[in-house]
Amino acid sequence: MRHYRPLAGIITVVLLLSICLSPQARTVLSLPEEQKIVVGEANSVRIILPEILRNQIDFKIHETSRSVFLLQQYPAVSINKKGSVCEITAHKPGKVELSMNLLGYIPIKSIAIEALPSKRVVVGGHSIGVLLQSRGIMVVGFAPIIQADGSKAYPGKEQGIEIGDLIFQVEGQSISNENDLARFIDSKKDQPLEIKLQRRGKPVTLSVKAVFCAETNRYRIGLYVRDGVVGVGTLTFLDPDTGQFAALGHVIMDADTKQGIDVLSGRVLSASIQMIKAGKPGNPGEKIGVFDEQGEISGKILKNAGSGIYGIINSKSDNYLQAPRMEVAYAHQVHTGGAQMWTVVNGNTIEKWDIQIEKVFPHRENGKGMIIKVTDPRLLSISGGIVQGMSGSPIIQDNRIIGAITHVFLNDPSSGYGIFMDNMLSEMPSLVSNEKSFRQIIKPAWAGKLSKDGYI
Secondary structure, X not given: OOOXXXXXXXXXXXXXXXXXXXXXXXXXXXXXXXXXXXXXXXXXXXXXXXXXXXXXXXXXXXXXXXXXXXXXXXXXXXXXXXXOEEEEEEOOOEEEEEEEXXXXXXXXXXXXXXXXXXXXXXXXXXXXXXXXXXXXXXXXXXXOEEXXXXXXXXXXXXXXXXXXXXXXXXXXXXXXXXXXHHHHHHHHOOOEEEEEEEXXXXXXXXXXXXXXXXXXXXXXXXXXXXXXXXXXXXXXXXXXXXXXEEEOOOOOEOOOOOOEOOEEEEEEEEEEEEEEEOOEOOEOOEEEEEEEOOOXXXXXXXXXXXXXXXXXXXXXXXXXXXXXXXXEOOHXXXXXXXXXXXXXXXXXXXXXXXXXXXXXXXXXXXXXXEEEEEOOHHHHHHHOOOOEOOOOOEEEEOOEXXXXXXXXXXXXXXXXXXXXXXXXXXXXXXXXXXXXXXXXXXXXXXXXXXXXXXXX
């Protein structure tokens, strides 16, 4: 009998390999590694195997919770096996793992399942003015200092300051604008200044000695600096449950240093679009508008992140929180085909424009989750497609908000990228914390203007 045991083992291995390499088994092994389901909905996993094998597969749910009692009483998802179909239903938000085992102990496949909450928001589309002041002063260039003998000096550069540095403290005092910095420098004259700055996310302390500038009749260190940006963008949505807003769909970054701006303070307000500069290949267009201090939109910016700008709507805009709500669609529910973009091209009127979603990349989290193309003949005749200032324009498909416009293709203004609602919503809860903004560098489709540069 002992002589037959090795042979039986070999036969078992061969049978298992044959099963695993069969076309039917490969369909099981090729099932997605992860799935997302909205609470109240159900997804199906089809097991295409012979019935004798299918009946030997066990499905088990493992919830990522420390409490086994929570799993037994309140599972995030449940499974219902019907023949070749395993139906997965989401009951509450949470993450679980679905394991498939042959004969109860041979692992075949594991699928990570996330149950997402059903959510409704107030859709935007309004043009907004964005005013953002950075936390500290950004170094964007070097300015020559003309000395008495006519020679040029760059003391800041020569003593270690680099483009992209964020100056936040001088002589132990916090500074927030170019005037503060210029005043400190001039008051110290030719005495060394202790300057604290942030460089690529790390603190740096330098000692810098100013030089007298004959042109301006004051002491300077030879820098071009900037303390904020202003521009026109589009409001994406309002969360009526929290009073929070989201806009743009991408980070606001400094055009020269390509760094995200760390927010000291900022606000959004209504903007009226006066004209559209149409986009052409190689030359993106632009919305041109004026800010309306008396307009109905007003809010405080709290965060400048990779998925947009976020903040709290002011009380004067509370009427928008009572507007009709629209259901949110998550990335796994987005599909290629027709959709609409809501945006303003004249005055304050939000219009709905036809677009086509050409490609969907559900797992991208860089604001480029879908490729869209403007198909509306009227919008193409007005703007050529997507222009700067349309960033944040909500995208609607199947009567649900699925995301927002983020980028325009430079070689084809009729096409661009969009971000999923998953990514934008993921930033909302963190507004209550003090976490630092993301530093993701992207090419935006918003009509941002630099604030006037100062030289010090």
